[in-house]
Amino acid sequence: MKRVITLILSLMVSHYGFAQSSIKQTEVERIVKTLSADDMMGRRTFTPGIEKASIFLQAEFKRIGLKPLTGLNSFEQKFSMYSLKPEQSTVVLNDTEIGKDKYFFMTGHESIAWTSPKQVFYIGENANYRKAFGEILSKKVDAVVLVNPKHQKTFANYHRRFNSSSMKESLGKGESQLFILADSVQVNDIKAELTNKVETLPLANVAGVIPGKRANEYVVFSGHYDHLGYQKAVEGDSIANGADDDASGTTAVVALADYFKKQGKPERTLIFVCFTAEEIGGYGSQYFSKQLNPDEIVAMFNIEMIGKASKFGANSAFITGFERSDFGTILQEAVKGSPYSFHPDPYTEQNLFYRSDNATLARLGVPAHSISSDQIDIDKLYHSVDDEFESLDMKHMTNMIRAIAVGAKSMVDGKATPKRVNKAEVD
Template sequence: MTLKNFLPVFLFFGIGLSVQAQKLSVISQKETTRLISTLSADDMQGRATFTPGIEKAADFIQQEFRKTGLKPLADNSNPKDFRQTFKLYRLTPGIPQLEADGEHFQAEALFFNTSYQQLNWTNNNARIIVSIGEEQDFREAFSKLNKLEEDALVLVHPVHQKLFEAYRHHFQGVGARQETNAGSSKVFVLTDKAAFASYSFSVTNQVEQLPLFNVAGMIEGKRKDEIVVFSGHYDHIGILAPVAGDSIANGADDDASGTTAMMMLARYFAKQPKPERTLVFVAFTAEEIGGFGSRHFSEQLNPDQIVAMFNIEMVGKPSKFGPNTAYLTGFDKSDLGSLLQKRLTGTPYALHPDPYPEQNLFYRSDNATLARLGVPAHTVSSVQIDQDKTYHTVHDEVELLHMEHLTNMIRAIALAAQGVVNGQDTPSRIDKTLVR
């Protein structure tokens, strides 16, 4: 190409990049900081499910959706109501009591997983006694035992005490159930015994049916029945035991960062011409206690009409790949990641496959529900999960995040998603038979 021909092309690309930069200026670091600082502030009380803190967070997200000019999803009868409300049972665990072979076990040596308001067990043939021995992998054994369809008393060797205590901390917190007094129950006991000749176990739990709500809005596209979802979960884990006087798990990175990204993307796409495909923006509830918000959401839409899902989680810190980079979970399960990589070619940003396959991140966020239905649903993240020390602690605060990186990640997603949004890119469906 001669210089004479090259110069207009060079100018064309220069103008194109300038125009794109102007469009991306909607995604400002100032506004990004405002949103995430509000969501992760102490007065949100850690945004635990069923608390006033998450109610306050929902109100804030709804206000931002109104200001952006989104429309509520069609299942909302109130044109100003972005809440997608459903009901769950809140189960507050009682104090368990166990007597076995003449020994009284303290509550600290027990935890249980049940949907029943009351358990009153004595040794009989109605349930089995199994053990997790010294040489077994606790996580693997727990997973298998928890899937059993029969009641079980599980005796855990003390060598697993550290993991036992971590699991106990999780199960002694408030839980949620879609139904109560159904299914099997499991009781776990920390003991060096491999069997009990006799035992008596009892617990009485508090059960209440309460409302929960996703917050969801949309920009209707020219192709109304082709949907692109942008999401993040806005709940976190609430109040923990105090550390140096701080008891609020603010959840700045997990996942105020993803929720902020979703809201900023809504603002960005609302400023663009009408999209080819319909865009849905949703803040999920109850991710931390079982993904109930994304489950409800998946039942409100036809999954065959959802072209792609961009779930966003923990993007407030730089990734292991360096500045302006993130990764996509389940990269090999559809070609969405490859399509996004192509869109980012020539930009300052890059997207990589998930470098932590052993962490099962694809199944640990709200994308998994729709992925199981065949939707190319993946999570964009940048957290170095194997090294992060603030995850699920009181130290996950906005002051420890990299705001420039977060802002750039939102811009990267906006650029990468353009082809899917404008109808030029259509990712392959996920093979439902390969998703566990």
């Protein structure tokens, strides 16, 4: 028994030692500094800045020796979204024309011409608007939704959001809803017409693979490489560099790809993906999730903001949705005896499990969790022009990448398989 314990400890120390020597702080600094530099212009989706970041990441994957995803001939996983912006619209309810500030449509269709609604819903004055809104959308039916004027302020916020433009994965599919701010609780008759201006928008994740002995068992390492671009200037600086959010996580993906490539062919196939469009709706991860069989994905390490020490101290991070699988427990066991530690998410009220790119695969049952060390409840640099390279704790960040490398080893080697997330319990 003592020999077994000694062997386990020596293997752990070996993994820890290799991570220490292989994942170098100078390399981590080089990558994150490049991604968060001013010439990346904040990496906003659909801008030259994010294209420049994509070119850099593709070059890194080529340097490391990764392979493209199956079926692709480059590291770009290209896809398109559609922007729909209302051009012309008219709504007549019960013979009264409704002002344009009193209604908005939600649709993936280029045009709508209704003379009668399929279903009618009502959000009353005492209803929870946000909850009712979500419940109506979840029904997935064409509908007219009458909103009591008591919700005017909240309605106005939604109107600004959905009446400017909306993003859709496809055109001419799915249901449509028309929300109207009105005293009425009845729809005797209605005439609703809408014409949208449609623009096709190209997007691309950056993804590479280390093929494993088990070709159809995947471990995914991910982070998003987009950010916010330009914001209101503060002391002459208007570039939201996104060093922690999420150049830090993207850097980890590159560093981990380099680390595992140096170890020869893994037992399981490893996918390293840098998602686009996280900040505007998680569209990159949504597209990615549809290209693979989720039942073949063993685990997803989504890395989000690891550039500063957590509330648990340096060299520690937390795992979102910790209780939804034993993914976190496996990581905790793997780093025992090292300087690193992983903890359950201390900010459950922030709903972080659903606010990053892990959520799409988690909803499909994958043990997909985000790893972060951000103290989001007190982080004054989050989504600001001050989220710059100089604000990062590079020693901590490097050690967190090493910690993930050590923690992931048993899953990569096929010795540990986390339990699946219960899809019925995921919102």
